[in-house]
Amino acid sequence: MSRPFLIAQISDPHLKAGGKFSYGVVDTLGALKRMVAHLNACVPRPDVVVVSGDLVDFGRADEYAVLAPLLAELAMPFYLVPGNHDDRGEMLAAFGGQSCLPVTGGTLDWVDEAWPVRLIGLDSTVPGAHGGQLSDAQLAWLDQRLGARPDVPTVLILHHPPFITGIGHMDSEPFANAAAFERVVARHQQVERLLCGHLHRPIQKRFGGSLVNVCPGTSHQIVLDLQQDAPAHFGLEPAGYLLHWWHPQEGLVTHTGVLGDYPGPYPFYDAQGLID
Numbered sequence: 001m002s003r004p005f006l007i008a009q010i011s012d013p014h015l016k017a018g019g020k021f022s023y024g025v026v027d028t029l030g031a032l033k034r035m036v037a038h039l040n041a042c043v044p045r046p047d048v049v050v051v052s053g054d055l056v057d058f059g060r061a062d063e064y065a066v067l068a069p070l071l072a073e074l075a076m077p078f079y080l081v082p083g084n085h086d087d088r089g090e091m092l093a094a095f096g097g098q099s100c101l102p103v104t105g106g107t108l109d110w111v112d113e114a115w116p117v118r119l120i121g122l123d124s125t126v127p128g129a130h131g132g133q134l135s136d137a138q139l140a141w142l143d144q145r146l147g148a149r150p151d152v153p154t155v156l157i158l159h160h161p162p163f164i165t166g167i168g169h170m171d172s173e174p175f176a177n178a179a180a181f182e183r184v185v186a187r188h189q190q191v192e193r194l195l196c197g198h199l200h201r202p203i204q205k206r207f208g209g210s211l212v213n214v215c216p217g218t219s220h221q222i223v224l225d226l227q228q229d230a231p232a233h234f235g236l237e238p239a240g241y242l243l244h245w246w247h248p249q250e251g252l253v254t255h256t257g258v259l260g261d262y263p264g265p266y267p268f269y270d271a272q273g274l275i276d
């Protein structure tokens with residue numbers, strides 16, 4: 001494919017069933033509907049959508065039953081990894097065998113080779129825990145997969161960012177084996193990006209010679225509070241998404257978009273030149 005390849009990343013939709021609002025105030029279903037409509041209307045249209053975890057709020061079958069038909073409205077293929085709010089078994093019951101997910105199994109790790117950028121999904125969840133990790137077996141699998149195709153630009157998609165961020169309540173359960181993960185990434189220079197969620201706001205960090213992009217949430221955002229005793233609070237800042245634009249010569253360029261109605265666009269220029 002010589003034309004650019006466009007990956008849209010959305011994260012943490014936290015869907016609930018029965019029209020319930022998350023934490024009593026967040027219309028997560030309405031927010032995801034707006035996001036799906038926005039992505040379908042994008043010009044150029046993204047080639048794929050990746051969803052970096054916390055697909056639903058309590059990992060329940062009735063929540064995935066709300067999610068599945070909504071994701072089916074996407075005009076492009078979508079790819080999923082679980083977050084700490086998901087349940088592997090219920091997620092597989094709803095999506096197993098689709099989007100490179102296995103039909104059954106343990107951790108939900110996968111590879112897709114269909115695009116100019118190789119997509120690798122990693123299941124960083126630990127059942128019952130808030131924080132993330134990748135097991136030694138998962139790291140060995142990843143190392144082997146990356147080693148098999150060193151010349152193909154690759155993104156890794158996983159829910160948990162493998163670092164602390166300074167937002168106190170989110171740092172209380174850090175990624176368990178980030179150093180071992182970083183050593184694997186550092187061995188494979190084709191890793192263009194690690195695409196994460198969990199923090200519900202845009203964050204970047206260098207990692208193993210690559211770059212981590214953390215995606216905003218589709219509905220609620222975690223409050224930007226860099227104090228160790230930061231309480232577990234969220235706000236309704238504009239919902240956002242990332243557009244990862246792959247250009248064969250340039251590499252991967254990442255844009256952050258927000259949803260909402262704002263004034264504009266306005267022109268910079270008129271017939272006399274730059275408007276004074």
Ligand SMILES: [Fe+2]
Nearest residue numbers: 012054083198
């Ligand atoms: Fe989340």
